Amino acid sequence: MKQLFGPPRALQERPTHYCPGCTHGIIHRLIAEVIDELGVQEKTIGIAPVGCSxxxxxxxxxxxxxxxxxxxxxVATGIKRVLPDRVVFAYQGDGDLASIGAAEIIHAASRGEKITVIFVNNTLYGMTGGQMAPTTLLTQKTTTSPLGRKEGQHGFPLKITEMLALAAGAAYVARVSVHNPTHIARTRKSILEAFKTQIAGRGFSIVEVLSTCPTNWGLSPLESLKWLEENMIPFYPLGVLKAPGGEGMK
Amino acid sequence: MGELLLMKGNEAIGEAAIRAGCQAYFAYPITPQNELGEYLARRMPEESRVFLQAESEVAAINMVYGAAGAGARAMTSSSSPGISLKQEGISYIAAAELPCVIVNMVRGGPGLGSIQPAQSDYFQATKGGGHGDYRLIVFGPSTIQELVDLTGLAFELADKYRNPVMILGDGALGQMMEPVEFPAMDEVTLPLKPWATTGMKGRPQNVINSLHLDPEDLDRHNAHLQEKYRAIARQEVRYELENQDADYFLVAYGTTARVARNAMHKAQGEGHRVGLIRPVTLWPFPDAAFAKVLDRARAFLTVEMSAGQMVEDVRLAVNGRAPVHFYGRTGGVIPSQQEIYEALIKIIQGGEKA
Amino acid sequence: MERVVFDEERCKGCELCTAVCPQKIVHMSDRFNSKGYRVATVTDQEMCTSCTLCARTCPDVVISVYR
Structure with a gap:
C-alpha cells in the first residue's frame, strides 16, 4: 500500500497545545505541506507571534x-534583508497583526518586503481568554464586549487585508477559510501562491485565513465551523484580492 | 597609521560601524543623531550592506532582532525618546542573547524634553531599561576618536558575549567635529554564529526565543544570564584614572568628563591635589577605580548632565568611606569649567556637606 | 492493511473528521487515549476510498491514508 497522506516533513512530531478543533493545526500543516512541496525546508525561517500560536x-x-x-x-524584514535568498514567513493572529502590529504590517506591505505573512483571523484574542479584537464582528460577544460589540462604543471591525491590498508593495493578497475540505484545499493553494510570490521576488504576500476558536466562542468544534461560515464569511469575503499579473479571484 | 579625518561624531560612528563589519543598520529620524542615519544611508549601499529606514523606533529595534538573529552584525541608533520606544525590543534582544549595537545620543528629558545634550538616560541604560533582569554593556565615550574605537569594540563584545551593547553618547558628542583615525576596511574577521537562524541546512532547527513558560526553565535561563553578566563585570571594566594620589576626585563621563578635566587642571593650578575618575564602561561600572584611591581620597564630586544618576553608582562604589558630592545641570545645559571648579573648591574648603 | 490509520494518542476528539467523510465511516469510538480524549476511528476499512478528506481536515495530524 502506498501512503497517500501523512505528516509533512516541515512539521515536527510534537503534538500541539491547541484546543480540540482549533484550526491553527490545519493551517500549520498546510504551511508545512507547502514548504515540503517547494523543497525549501532548509532555507526557510519562520516567525512566531505572541498569541495562541x-x-x-x-x-x-x-x-x-x-x-x-x-x-x-x-523581525521578518530584518531577516530577509540580510538573507535575501532565504524564504521568510511570519505567522500572526488578528490581535497581533491588526491591532498592536498594524503599523508593522502596513509598512512591510508598503515597502514590498519579500516575505509571506499567514494571518489567522478568529475574531478575538484567544490566548488571553477571548477578549475583543479589531476583527471582532458587530454584536459578537467577547469578554471585553460582554453585551456584544457596538459600533458607537467599540468601533467597527477592521478589514485590514483589504487595506493591505491597496499597498503598492503588496503582490499577493488573499482571504481564505478552513471551514470545509474544499476551502482547506483553496487555502493550501493560496499559501503556495504566496510563497511562490516571495520566491519569485515579486513583493509582499499575505494570506488571511478565517479560523475558529471553539473555546472562546463557546461552541463545539463543528458548531464553530458553521458559525465561521454563517457569520465571518459574509463580512470577510473570501477570494484573491490581488495577485501578480492581475487582480481578482482566480 | 591611517590618515586623520575631521568628522562629526554621528558620522564617525557610522564609518566606525562599517569598518567593524556592521551588515545592517535600521534607522528612524530623531534629533540630535540624524547625521548617523544620513551617513549610513549613503555608505551602507556603497558597501553592499543593508540600510533601512523603519516606520518607527519600535520597528527598527525589531528589525535589529531579526537581522541579529539571522547572524548579521546589526545596529540601530536613536536619541532618548526613541530609545524609550526601543526598550521592549532591547529586553527581548537581551533575553534571546542576540548581539547588536544600540547608539543613544542622549538629549534632555523627561518627555519630549529638548534636543540639547544630556546624560539623563544613565539609569535607563545601565540598570536594564526595559522589563526583566538584564544588562547592556554600556560605553560612555568622551571624544570622537573614542566613539570610533568603542564602536568597533561594541560589535566585538556584542558577538563575544551575545549581548546588546549601548553607546551612550550625547548631543554634543554627536555634533562636534574632531580629527579621527579609522581602522582599515578589511581588518575585521566576522565570527561564526552556529546558533543563528539561517535555514537548517545540514543541522537541526535553530530557534531564537525569549519565552520560558516553565518557572524552573526561566530561573535557569536567568541564572545563565547573570553568570554571563558577572563574567562581563570581571573582564570588561574600562576607565581612566588621573592623579591616583590626589585628595579629591572628580567623577564624570562623556562630554562632562572633558569639562571636568579642565576644572581639575584649574584646581591643580591653584595648588589643590585633585584627580579624575572617568568611567568608560558605565556598565559594568568601574568600582575598581574607586578601590584604588579610597585609602586616601577625602571626597568625591560627581558631575553629570542630569539631576544625579551615576552618582548613585559612585556612592555604591565608595560605600560610605568618603563623602560623595554631586553637581549637575539638566535640560541641555553643559556644566561650565567655572561651575565645576567652584563646586569643587567649596568641598575642599569644607563648606559643603555630602 | 488498513487504509486509514489513526495515531490515537494525538487525537483530541474534536470530531471534525467525522463530518467530512463521504462514506460516513469515520465516527467516534468508545476508546479514550491517555489524555482522556475520546478518539475518532474507522471500523469499516473496506468502505474507505482513500479520499484523504478526514486527514486533510484533522487539525492534529492524527490520520494517515493509504491505498
Missing part, C-alpha cells in the same frame, strides 16, 4: 524566531 517554533521544523507582540513583520 506563540509556540509555532515548537511545531514547524524549520529555523524559527519568536517575535514581540505585533512585531513579526519587522
Amino acid at each position: 506563540v509556540f509555532a517554533y515548537d511545531y514547524f521544523n524549520v529555523d524559527m524566531q519568536q517575535a514581540a507582540h505585533g512585531r513579526a513583520p519587522a
Whole structure:
C-alpha cells in the first residue's frame, strides 16, 4: 500500500497545545505541506507571534524566531534583508497583526518586503481568554464586549487585508477559510501562491485565513465551523484580492 | 597609521560601524543623531550592506532582532525618546542573547524634553531599561576618536558575549567635529554564529526565543544570564584614572568628563591635589577605580548632565568611606569649567556637606 | 492493511473528521487515549476510498491514508 497522506516533513512530531478543533493545526500543516512541496525546508525561517500560536517554533521544523507582540513583520524584514535568498514567513493572529502590529504590517506591505505573512483571523484574542479584537464582528460577544460589540462604543471591525491590498508593495493578497475540505484545499493553494510570490521576488504576500476558536466562542468544534461560515464569511469575503499579473479571484 | 579625518561624531560612528563589519543598520529620524542615519544611508549601499529606514523606533529595534538573529552584525541608533520606544525590543534582544549595537545620543528629558545634550538616560541604560533582569554593556565615550574605537569594540563584545551593547553618547558628542583615525576596511574577521537562524541546512532547527513558560526553565535561563553578566563585570571594566594620589576626585563621563578635566587642571593650578575618575564602561561600572584611591581620597564630586544618576553608582562604589558630592545641570545645559571648579573648591574648603 | 490509520494518542476528539467523510465511516469510538480524549476511528476499512478528506481536515495530524 502506498501512503497517500501523512505528516509533512516541515512539521515536527510534537503534538500541539491547541484546543480540540482549533484550526491553527490545519493551517500549520498546510504551511508545512507547502514548504515540503517547494523543497525549501532548509532555507526557510519562520516567525512566531505572541498569541495562541506563540509556540509555532515548537511545531514547524524549520529555523524559527519568536517575535514581540505585533512585531513579526519587522523581525521578518530584518531577516530577509540580510538573507535575501532565504524564504521568510511570519505567522500572526488578528490581535497581533491588526491591532498592536498594524503599523508593522502596513509598512512591510508598503515597502514590498519579500516575505509571506499567514494571518489567522478568529475574531478575538484567544490566548488571553477571548477578549475583543479589531476583527471582532458587530454584536459578537467577547469578554471585553460582554453585551456584544457596538459600533458607537467599540468601533467597527477592521478589514485590514483589504487595506493591505491597496499597498503598492503588496503582490499577493488573499482571504481564505478552513471551514470545509474544499476551502482547506483553496487555502493550501493560496499559501503556495504566496510563497511562490516571495520566491519569485515579486513583493509582499499575505494570506488571511478565517479560523475558529471553539473555546472562546463557546461552541463545539463543528458548531464553530458553521458559525465561521454563517457569520465571518459574509463580512470577510473570501477570494484573491490581488495577485501578480492581475487582480481578482482566480 | 591611517590618515586623520575631521568628522562629526554621528558620522564617525557610522564609518566606525562599517569598518567593524556592521551588515545592517535600521534607522528612524530623531534629533540630535540624524547625521548617523544620513551617513549610513549613503555608505551602507556603497558597501553592499543593508540600510533601512523603519516606520518607527519600535520597528527598527525589531528589525535589529531579526537581522541579529539571522547572524548579521546589526545596529540601530536613536536619541532618548526613541530609545524609550526601543526598550521592549532591547529586553527581548537581551533575553534571546542576540548581539547588536544600540547608539543613544542622549538629549534632555523627561518627555519630549529638548534636543540639547544630556546624560539623563544613565539609569535607563545601565540598570536594564526595559522589563526583566538584564544588562547592556554600556560605553560612555568622551571624544570622537573614542566613539570610533568603542564602536568597533561594541560589535566585538556584542558577538563575544551575545549581548546588546549601548553607546551612550550625547548631543554634543554627536555634533562636534574632531580629527579621527579609522581602522582599515578589511581588518575585521566576522565570527561564526552556529546558533543563528539561517535555514537548517545540514543541522537541526535553530530557534531564537525569549519565552520560558516553565518557572524552573526561566530561573535557569536567568541564572545563565547573570553568570554571563558577572563574567562581563570581571573582564570588561574600562576607565581612566588621573592623579591616583590626589585628595579629591572628580567623577564624570562623556562630554562632562572633558569639562571636568579642565576644572581639575584649574584646581591643580591653584595648588589643590585633585584627580579624575572617568568611567568608560558605565556598565559594568568601574568600582575598581574607586578601590584604588579610597585609602586616601577625602571626597568625591560627581558631575553629570542630569539631576544625579551615576552618582548613585559612585556612592555604591565608595560605600560610605568618603563623602560623595554631586553637581549637575539638566535640560541641555553643559556644566561650565567655572561651575565645576567652584563646586569643587567649596568641598575642599569644607563648606559643603555630602 | 488498513487504509486509514489513526495515531490515537494525538487525537483530541474534536470530531471534525467525522463530518467530512463521504462514506460516513469515520465516527467516534468508545476508546479514550491517555489524555482522556475520546478518539475518532474507522471500523469499516473496506468502505474507505482513500479520499484523504478526514486527514486533510484533522487539525492534529492524527490520520494517515493509504491505498
